[in-house]
Amino acid sequence: MDYFDEVGKKIENLKKHNSIILDIIEDIYKAYKSDSQILVSGNGGSCSDGSHFVGELVCTFIDKNRKPIKAIELSSSSAEITAWSNDFSYSTFLERKIETHGKKGDVAIFLSTSGGDIKKGSTINLVNACMKAKEKGIITISLIGKTGGDLKNISDKYILIDSNKTSIIQECHMSILHKICYGIEEKLL
Numbered sequence: 484m485d486y487f488d489e490v491g492k493k494i495e496n497l498k499k500h501n502s503i504i505l506d507i508i509e510d511i512y513k514a515y516k517s518d519s520q521i522l523v524s525g526n527g528g529s530c531s532d533g534s535h536f537v538g539e540l541v542c543t544f545i546d547k548n549r550k551p552i553k554a555i556e557l558s559s560s561s562a563e564i565t566a567w568s569n570d571f572s573y574s575t576f577l578e579r580k581i582e583t584h585g586k587k588g589d590v591a592i593f594l595s596t597s598g599g600d601i602k603k604g605s606t607i608n609l610v611n612a613c614m615k616a617k618e619k620g621i622i623t624i625s626l627i628g629k630t631g632g633d634l635k636n637i638s639d640k641y642i643l644i645d646s647n648k649t650s651i652i653q654e655c656h657m658s659i660l661h662k663i664c665y666g667i668e669e670k671l672l
């Protein structure tokens with residue numbers, strides 16, 4: 484199948500997640516209204532997608548005059564990542580960032596094409612961060628793919644992309660994040 488056809492079909496199927504996307508928009512809107520923040524994280528390309536999303540929230544998406552939405556991409560500091568990973572473990576770095584920045588009323592969004600697997604040691608940094616966020620009373624949301632992994636089982640809300648292809652999953656995650664941006668700006672207007 485042509486890549487564009489495959490991506491198009493997967494993105495078209497995202498409409499089935501409209502209800503949960505509206506819930507996520509409401510969670511972010513409530514966090515904004517209560518002066519809480521959005522904590523976002525992923526690994527690799529998902530980290531880049533998370534950073535893109537944070538940029539849309541902090542800066543603007545469509546409305547050039549709206550106020551910023553407090554958001555932070557948790558992996559944005561190479562000094563912090565390398566210091567913690569060197570002295571402790573990369574697997575607990577994001578957990579440390581949640582401990583540092585997170586508070587009840589915040590929303591944590593985790594992006595993972597696999598969803599993590601503690602037994603295999605895959606994406607354990609996101610799983611640890613999600614568990615720490617839940618401990619702190621932070622709403623946890625995961626955009627995941629493949630089987631959904633451990634994040635599917637521990638997140639308050641999740642959207643699972645039914646694909647085993649990393650690139651397709653990431654295309655869908657970015658479409659969802661943009662839909663969330665549209666929804667938030669509509670509420671703010």
